[in-house]
Amino acid sequence: MDDKIRQLNEWIGESEKIVFFGGAGVSTASGIPDFRSKDGLYNTPSVGFEAYQPEYLLSNRCLVHEPKVYFEFHRQKMDTRKIRPNHAHRYLAELEKTGKLTGVVTQNIDGLHQKAGSRKVYEIHGSALRNYCMKCGKIYPSDYVFESKEPVPHCECGGVIRPDITLYGESLPEDAVAGAVSVLSSVDMLIIGGTSLTVYPAASFINYFGGKYLAVINRDPLDVHIGKNVLNITEDIDRVFAGLAEMENMTL
Incomplete structure (x- = not known):
């Protein structure tokens, strides 16, 4: 694995614009199944x-x-309110600070990328840390649904207050989708991590990437062929980013 991490580190160093596309496997090291x-x-x-x-x-x-x-x-x-970011979240936040990482496209709803410090995050399945009334649209605090004593939380207008996440049978949020497509179309390196790429339409977004380097980091092997150069790392993503941080003498 060390050789592959070195290769990944070289590609990151050579690239000017990088985007990360991640799924549930990014957060497993934090304790989220x-x-x-x-x-x-x-x-x-x-x-x-x-x-x-x-x-x-x-x-x-x-x-x-x-x-x-x-x-x-x-x-x-x-x-996930008490869950903390892991090496992957923190490494990506640090990479954004260097100017190389132009965005994180995530299928996760846990908000851990933002907790780690990432600012350019496109949550294409929404977030469990946002809530709104289905009737009047009023926004409610992140704790509201979890702390409500009502089995079904209601707004003062009588509407149901729900988390701002994309459920099966619902459309993806337009703003997040537009941002994800834009950033994926404009970078020279794509890192895919912690996703089986089986959830559509989200998984199809990576087809907008046309850059030079593609790195795929997943515990189970994935067969992905886009871009000119492909690096497959079959490993937990947290360990890979911890290895990158150590190689770069980065404190996470």
Whole structure:
């Protein structure tokens, strides 16, 4: 793995504009389970929700037709307020400070990139740390849904207050999508990390990349062929970025 990390470090040094595209595997080292691995959310039983498929519990159908079930699952599984960023989040934040990293495109809803200090983050599945009323649009604090004593939290107007995340059956946020497409189209290096690239349409965004270097970092091997040069690193992304930081004498 050391040779591949050195190669990755060289490519980062040679590149002027870099974008990172990441998924659930970026946050596993922080203690947040991913979705599709053998220990992920979709493959481990959720106590009290055995009668439901995880995809349904994370769907607009569940929110609308069984809101009590939806909010109970959300409160149990999506509360990341006390979770801290790991080496991957912190390395990317430091890389942004150098001017090389022009953006992070994330499928995650945990807000850990921002906690680490990243400023240019395109959350294409939204964030569990934002809430709004489905009726009047009023914005509520990040803690509101988790701290509400109502099984289904309601606004003063009577509308349901929901997290600002993209559920199955909903469209992706237009502003985040536009930003992601723009940044992916304008860089010379793309780093893909911690994602199985099986969630669409988000996974199709990487096709906008036409730069020189592509690095793919994932615990399970992925077959991705875009760009001129491809580096595949089959490893936990946290370990890879910790190795990069050590190589660059960077304190994370």
